[in-house]
Amino acid sequence: MNDGRDDFEQRLAKAREAAQGGARGTATSAHRSAGAAQSAINLAMRLGVELVAAMVIAVTIGWGLDRLLHTRPWMMVVMVPVGMAAGLRNVVRAAGPK
Amino acid sequence: MAGQMDALGQFRLLPGLGPLGRAIDFTNSNEAMLASAAIIVILFALGLRSRALVPGRLQALVELLYEFVRAMCVDTIGEEGLRFFPLVFTIFSFILLGNLIGLFPYFFAFTSHIAVTLTLALFVFLFTTGVGFYTHGVRYLKFFVPPGVPGWLLPLLVPIEIISYFARPVSLSVRLFANMTAGHVMWEVFAGFMLLLTAGFGIFGAIASIIPLGLNVALVALELLVAVLQAYVFAILTCLYLHDAVHMH
Numbered sequence: 001m002n003d004g005r006d007d008f009e010q011r012l013a014k015a016r017e018a019a020q021g022g023a024r025g026t027a028t029s030a031h032r033s034a035g036a037a038q039s040a041i042n043l044a045m046r047l048g049v050e051l052v053a054a055m056v057i058a059v060t061i062g063w064g065l066d067r068l069l070h071t072r073p074w075m076m077v078v079m080v081p082v083g084m085a086a087g088l089r090n091v092v093r094a095a096g097p098k
Numbered sequence: 099m100a101g102q103m104d105a106l107g108q109f110r111l112l113p114g115l116g117p118l119g120r121a122i123d124f125t126n127s128n129e130a131m132l133a134s135a136a137i138i139v140i141l142f143a144l145g146l147r148s149r150a151l152v153p154g155r156l157q158a159l160v161e162l163l164y165e166f167v168r169a170m171c172v173d174t175i176g177e178e179g180l181r182f183f184p185l186v187f188t189i190f191s192f193i194l195l196g197n198l199i200g201l202f203p204y205f206f207a208f209t210s211h212i213a214v215t216l217t218l219a220l221f222v223f224l225f226t227t228g229v230g231f232y233t234h235g236v237r238y239l240k241f242f243v244p245p246g247v248p249g250w251l252l253p254l255l256v257p258i259e260i261i262s263y264f265a266r267p268v269s270l271s272v273r274l275f276a277n278m279t280a281g282h283v284m285w286e287v288f289a290g291f292m293l294l295l296t297a298g299f300g301i302f303g304a305i306a307s308i309i310p311l312g313l314n315v316a317l318v319a320l321e322l323l324v325a326v327l328q329a330y331v332f333a334i335l336t337c338l339y340l341h342d343a344v345h346m347h
Contacts, residue, residue: 042327045273053269058261079261082254086261090269093262 043095050094051087058083105286109210109279127214130206134195163191167333174337175344182340185225189218190333197278197325201318209328210278212271219271222336230343241346270335277328281321288314 062079066072113120114129145160153161167187171179193209200207208214230238242259243252288310295303295310 042331045277046269046331049269049273049276050265053272054261054265056268057264061261061264082257083261086258086265089258090262090265 046094047091050090054087054090055080055083058086105283105290108282108286109207126206127208127211130196130199130208131192131214133205134192134199134208137195137199138191167191170334170337174334175341178344179337179340182229182337186333186336186340189222189336190329193218193274193332194326194329197329198322200278200282201321201325207278207282209274210282212275215271215275216267218332219267219274222270222339223267226336226339226343229340230346233344234346238343238346241342266339270332274328274332277324281317281324285314285317285321288317 058079059076062076062083065075065079069075111125111127114124114126118124141156142160145156148154148157150157164187167190168180168183171183171186175182196209197207199205200209230241242256242263244255244259247255291310292307295307297303299306
């Protein structure tokens with residue numbers, strides 16, 4: 001009974017090794033190109049949304065501050081460049097090296 | 099009605115569950131949410147019924163899902179990420195099922211409503227912020243102060259960091275909502291082309307409408323990819339934000 005169990009573990013380890021080697025050997029190139037194309041679309045979508053989202057937040061904050069402080073349009077004028085910078089910061093963070 | 103396309107009509111909220119639903123404002127969107135939650139629970143109940151050492155098909159599917167999200171948690175957040183595994187798994191499976199059943203005719207894609215995705219994203223945003231303050235206390239505010247920056251630049255950089263932090267729920271929700279809405283609108287538009295062609299050019303139009311039909315078939319494949327990918331993106335970004343909250347960079 002014990003022997004059978006050991007045998008199973010050995011065979012499992014061997015099979016896992018083979019599966020890993022096989023996966024590395026054959027599936028990588030096709031896998032990688034598909035994955036790269038996919039993540040490129042994904043990244044493009046993400047960056048666009050990222051850029052706009054920061055602008056939306058900045059303009060909303062600027063608009064709200066203007067309403068509160070009656071300083072229209074100066075807070076929004078100040079916040080728009082800050083929002084652009086924040087959007088770029090997010091894009092760099094999303095696209096750049098981790 | 100002929101010649102008119104109503105590409106956004108598919109997103110209209112209608113009362114569900116008959117007169118009872120009308121009384122309590124239960125809509126077809128809520129029906130789809132309940133359906134997706136029920137499918138997950140039933141799938142897991144059925145899949146884990148046998149608890150075999152060598153899993154069958156259904157159990158393998160369930161285990162695959164479980165281990166996929168578990169690996170995502172551990173890889174992104176780290177070993178302590180397992181604390182957040184139930185949350186990430188719930189979000190991932192709910193959005194995944196919502197996207198997938200939304201692809202079927204007569205089903206409602208509730209992730210195509212910004213109200214739903216923004217609620218999910220705001221929940222994630224508030225939760226990660228809460229985790230950050232719970233783990234680090236007031237020192238979590240140092241998250242907004244980038245390290246190694248001269249002091250005179252800080253009045254400029256701190257607002258930028260704060261805005262980029264608050265942009266998170268917006269980008270998280272808009273991404274999911276825009277992807278799902280765009281796909282469903284494209285389907286409807288191409289299907290509308292087929293009707294227009296047939297109505298306008300008779301038999302030649304019917305033959306020519308093979309082209310939009312083919313495009314729609316290709317779109318089904320693309321939408322299947324988008325549905326899974328967007329659920330994955332939502333979950334992995336939740337993990338990333340949790341990583342930031344736990345480790346502060």
